[in-house]
Amino acid sequence: GENVEQHPSTLSVQEGDSAVIKCTYSDSASNYFPWYKQELGKRPQLIIDIRSNVGEKKDQRIAVTLNKTAKHFSLHITETQPEDSAVYFCAATPNYGGATNKLIFGTGTLLAVQP
Amino acid sequence: GAGVSQSPRYKVAKRGQDVALRCDPISGHVSLFWYQQALGQGPEFLTYFQNEAQLDKSGLPSDRFFAERPEGSVSTLKIQRTQQEDSAVYLCASSRAQGAGQPQHFGDGTRLSIL
Numbered sequence: 126g127e128n129v130e131q132h133p134s135t136l137s138v139q140e141g142d143s144a145v146i147k148c149t150y151s152d153s154a155s156n157y158f159p160w161y162k163q164e165l166g167k168r169p170q171l172i173i174d175i176r177s178n179v180g181e182k183k184d185q186r187i188a189v190t191l192n193k194t195a196k197h198f199s200l201h202i203t204e205t206q207p208e209d210s211a212v213y214f215c216a217a218t219p220n221y222g223g224a225t226n227k228l229i230f231g232t233g234t235l236l237a238v239q240p
Numbered sequence: 241g242a243g244v245s246q247s248p249r250y251k252v253a254k255r256g257q258d259v260a261l262r263c264d265p266i267s268g269h270v271s272l273f274w275y276q277q278a279l280g281q282g283p284e285f286l287t288y289f290q291n292e293a294q295l296d297k298s299g300l301p302s303d304r305f306f307a308e309r310p311e312g313s314v315s316t317l318k319i320q321r322t323q324q325e326d327s328a329v330y331l332c333a334s335s336r337a338q339g340a341g342q343p344q345h346f347g348d349g350t351r352l353s354i355l
Binding site: 131171216227230 | 296341343
């Protein structure tokens with residue numbers, strides 16, 4: 126089955142700096158890769174996603190890149206702000222040809238933005 | 241409602257008791273997912289519904305776990321004879337349609353503690 130690895134597990138940056146979180150996946154048939162932000166005790170919130178037919182997507186300060194050949198995708202946050210501090214999860218949807226679109230999550234990255 | 245609603249937010253039960261967790265998906269969303277999130281980990285898939293049909297229950301950890309969505313809207317996750325290892329946050333997510341690449345929107349979860 127699909128396996129998603131995420132690095133680093135913790136990341137501390139100064140306000141205004143960029144942050145990069147990387148994930149790799151094992152199933153080459155996976156075709157959808159969302160990123161979620163989860164604050165303590167809150168729900169995971171979808172912040173950006175990318176499909177396998179696209180190499181890069183950007184939304185204001187957030188961007189995601191996908192390298193299908195290497196089976197890895199990355200989240201880039203520019204001009205970080207203290208409110209970006211949270212746990213970030215990457216995920217992949219394996220395409221088994223069936224109806225299930227379950228998400229396989231990485232282990233999370235705790236991002237701390239220091240003011 | 242505006243988002244996925246889960247109840248109760250917190251549930252404390254003694255080992256051996258049965259519990260029932262409720263999920264109200266976003267109105268009109270066809271797909272509904274249950275995930276289990278242990279402390280410090282990413283969510284793990286439990287089961288998936290398309291309307292009232294449970295199409296994938298491969299993630300349910302044992303036959304003590306049972307889920308239903310009888311009318312294709314509200315879903316209930318039931319855990320019988322609870323064990324301490326069942327302690328976790330149970331997250332529900334819904335998406336508008338079936339098929340790969342459909343964004344999943346999460347509820348705030350139910351934090352279950354088994355004493």
